[in-house]
Amino acid sequence: MRKNAQLMKKTVFFILFTIAALSCKQKSDEVTHKHTNALIHETSPYLLQHAHNPVNWEAWYPDVLERAQKEDKLLLISIGYAACHWCHVMEKECFEDEQVAEIMNEHFINIKIDREERPDVDQIYMDAIQMISGQGGWPLNIVALPDGRPFWGATYVPKDNWIKSLEQLAELYQKDKPRVTQYASDLANGLQAINLVENDRDSELYSLEQLDAAMHNWTQYFDTFLGGHKRAPKFMMPNNWDFLLHYATTTDKPDIMEFVDTTLTRMAYGGVYDHVGGGFSRYAVDVKWHVPHFEKMLYDNGQLTSLYAKAYAATKNELYKDVVAETIAFVKEALMDQSGGFYSSLDADSLDENGKLEEGAYYVWTKEELTRLLGDDLEMFQTYFNINSYGHWEEENYVLIRDKPDEEIAEKFNITVPELKTKINECLTILKKERNKRPKPRLDDKILTSWNGLMLKGLVDAYRYLDNEDYLDLALKNASFIEREMIKTDGSLYRNHKEGKSNINAFLDDYATVIDAYFSLYEVTFDEKWLDLAKNLLDYSKKHFFDSASGMFFYTSDKDQSLIRRTIEVDDNVISSSNSIMAINLYKFHKLYPNEAYGTMSTQMLKNVQKDFGRRAQGFANWLHLVLFQNQNFYEIAILGGNCQSMGQQISKAYIPNSILVGSQKDGNLELLKNRGASDKTLVYVCIEGACKLPVTKAEEALKQL
Template structure:
């Protein structure tokens, strides 16, 4: 069978469209009008008869023996908008689609379970993938063709050929789909490696050495473009550098975090991070701003500040939290998902990055006498130029270097730059804003909650704890059912889709971290109950791993087992770490053995591709080095706990109480009139000490 695949990487013409008001009457309306996802609602007035992914739609396809055309994207996706404009808003295209297919639109952020399977399929077919992800599948959902962006004429031609092929040679198409489905199952298998020895520190050192050949030691990150921030990579390497006292790795982490913070991927005017840079120097971003990046990077920079006391990292944390609070916080306490890459430019055209870029003329007019220093600081020159007349702000020198050049004190320079940025932000606020994806996703809120807890823990700002507690209460109120099952999504007071493993993994982690920061056992109890629910409904008894979907959900082509750490850590690596930490608090449970088995199952891949398993590698350090349970008891347990928490000690768990509690670590340890800290390993404790400083000396 001839497979037709079209992949266009770059468009030469910018998308042009006029903003429509809510009052405009629409010529077409399809079933997506009943959905809450902003991405699906963007397509609700296409002439294509789109439907959402629902069981009854799939059942109808099989009854009618009609091919499925499944198109997957997300609200902040630039190329999704391009294909919508060129194809899905076109009536000629719509007629071909409506006549020959049952057309399903999917928000990949709401339904990552479906997206994972079809992304694997297109990568098996073509060797590459991306969004929009367009799949043609048999009526039962088995795929046999896929493409990303396709221009209108090629799209029509491809769909007509595929529909004709299915009519004339159904057995051949079915056989190809069957073979592909078998391949999708095969690449998802994880075997139970019961007899394996745990990965050793020597093996870990060797795998890190192999990884270093990809390090860009000058500009940070990996030697490639585009450059993604990959928070779990640098988070692990920060842990590894401090745990093994490796100054070279620490220097690389420091270089990477500094270059990212200097780069255009960081919004110097409004705070927060874009998704990735298209170049090697972190300069020109793909301008969409995602909650999951900002949550993880808040955690990472807070930890890096705890290690280095670098004020740059502290500023990044403060400004990122300020951005999330201003742009993504719902009044309910939940956080929205993203801001679009595109916004309207001064001519009313939808352009990527229009909201964020500056011309030299604008800056000289706005800044006046301050322009000379500002242009040096943010490279309004060939280094900072993007395209046309536009510049993306990027640093490449420290405050000290700039201050020396202009012979002014560093505090004066910083005050001047901050005044300039405030002025630019005020001016930027007059521009049309990027579109907001205001759905609330559980897993991304879990990541942001963890970020806020870490920001509070390492910077000590009470405001961050207040934000964290409001978000934690929102998740408890709106996303957790009575049986401790979770919802995936929430919008306008409604939670609908059943949660996936990453939703559980991130919230378990965030609640456990919130317990460490507050010693409020409500959060620990919630974390444990969610963990126990996950074990019951997600765990594969044969391998010991966790499926991405619950046993209560309708079966897809396969139940995915996600193990690779990508921009977001894999749900299984997060669960394995959750199990390991919970074992330290609840040693009577089987959590520890389960975590160790999960690590054994995946460690064979660490040697050649450590960066793809970086979150798993924390467990290698945990298992091979001392891991400390730190228990604080006495009247001043909260203040003592805060002092302990400020230190970066990733190989530890913190518990505390005013008096003896039901947790094993808190039993029979209270001494009247004293606040004492016990440093323990597997429940065996050193002599208690009366100060945080002395406790940290015992580690």
């Protein structure tokens, strides 16, 4: 009994102690965070950054929009992303301010949106602000009617102007609602009109002569000395250089090839490339690719991995091979989740030595630091990376930039190129070790399907053209992650994933990029599992995204909430448009499944957008691959036999953009693989629209037929 009493006392004491501890923790949390809003329940790091603002932020959900209409309260929609510098500035100046929050909470229902999670909403309101003001950017702030129709917008706004604007807008809505409603209706009609795509059934397909003329117009913008376009800031635009590489090699245009080579070399030499840790920043603010906007995005690095791998296959330039290897190493180290998915980005800002958030603080160097760290190798390093007026950024800081090839610097220091590279790599290793001691940039650790699709394609291309098995292992791990975590039981996709949670239905770019990546993975593995998954996703897209009236694909599924419009995305920007990727997917699947309507759909999509190619080819760069596919021979390469894998590897190392590759150890299910096998040898068939040349038994013989 006495033992039981003592045990009871201990138990009661433990319970009381636990309650007290929890109470203290709760009070501590309340002190740490004076305010908490509905964003605390989200998984997006960008939304969570705002979860303790005094503003009563909510995420974009149907019930929030319904409540706005019931209460007849204006929507204040603020859109940004985790790596956005000016988003952080406006948060600090406005959204953390209690005076500002009081006005916002009184007059508006405030919605925060991560543009990377909800590009469907972002597209519409970005078009709106460009119609209102002629320019756009992030943070993107929109005031809309309770039903979501916008009537006012701005990007970054300082506190005093923000307060004044919001007070005037609230007053205007109260005193002159009909005028506001009419303006919003007119703007909504305009948003519908600019998104219309005509179903052009009468025009002839774009010809090579027309393409050459369009290319002539485009070349007027080339910066032939520093690469890229004649402007600042300079964006990497992977789809531009990817198409120009394709065009230059298949139409024998050495001047275009020289421009591509200049561009890729200058980008790799520039400060926009992280020489210490690998990987590319977002863009350069100047004309020489020197000072970047320091945020690092998965989608840039995935696409650039593909681009440099293809360029290496076409040129055998070792610089391009190094860029691929270092970029993949960066992504693996900084952006890879243990599950096999890839995170979204690293912030541009990080804490400097004074504990203040500064853009680029993690990446820049002072001459004093370099002198202390590099000792006797400083002179060579300074020459190599321009620790001089050419490489100086601001204050005491330098951003590493190259402007001379290894051979020229090796000659100056009277050493061999291998000796130079060894010395420089030793210096970079020292700098990386030192940099790792600095506070790291903030990580956006949400996983987005479309960006993972782009990175998966990059890994597949790196394996294909550089023949490194590690890249295939990474690709298979990521492909399995997408299959396991992002594909639902009904065959649809999720858009987002974090810590085991996914809650947003995928958009067209998610489907298009994963289909492309899975198809490419099939080409290097001949594992029909990936081809079947790709085809299932393609057929799902046809059923739920295709618009028979325009012959194009909507950005959103017919299963999703209806917005002001269902966007049709056709312009190729920093990422290729979802419709252009889908049109190329359809074209390739037509080669394997000729009895389905894939080819007809692809051709019609191309016809619908080709009228704009001559005026602005660079804005349709990914579409232009289809012009070459339609006007030149496009090869289906079929390999059958016990040695199909090895033969496939030999052939796929060659840069042949106008081809697809299929293979099997014995007669397969695809039309191209039926009744063509031989029991005692491996045969390669080079085919055009299913009509094949005589089979050969060696890779080099097959390549000659191309």
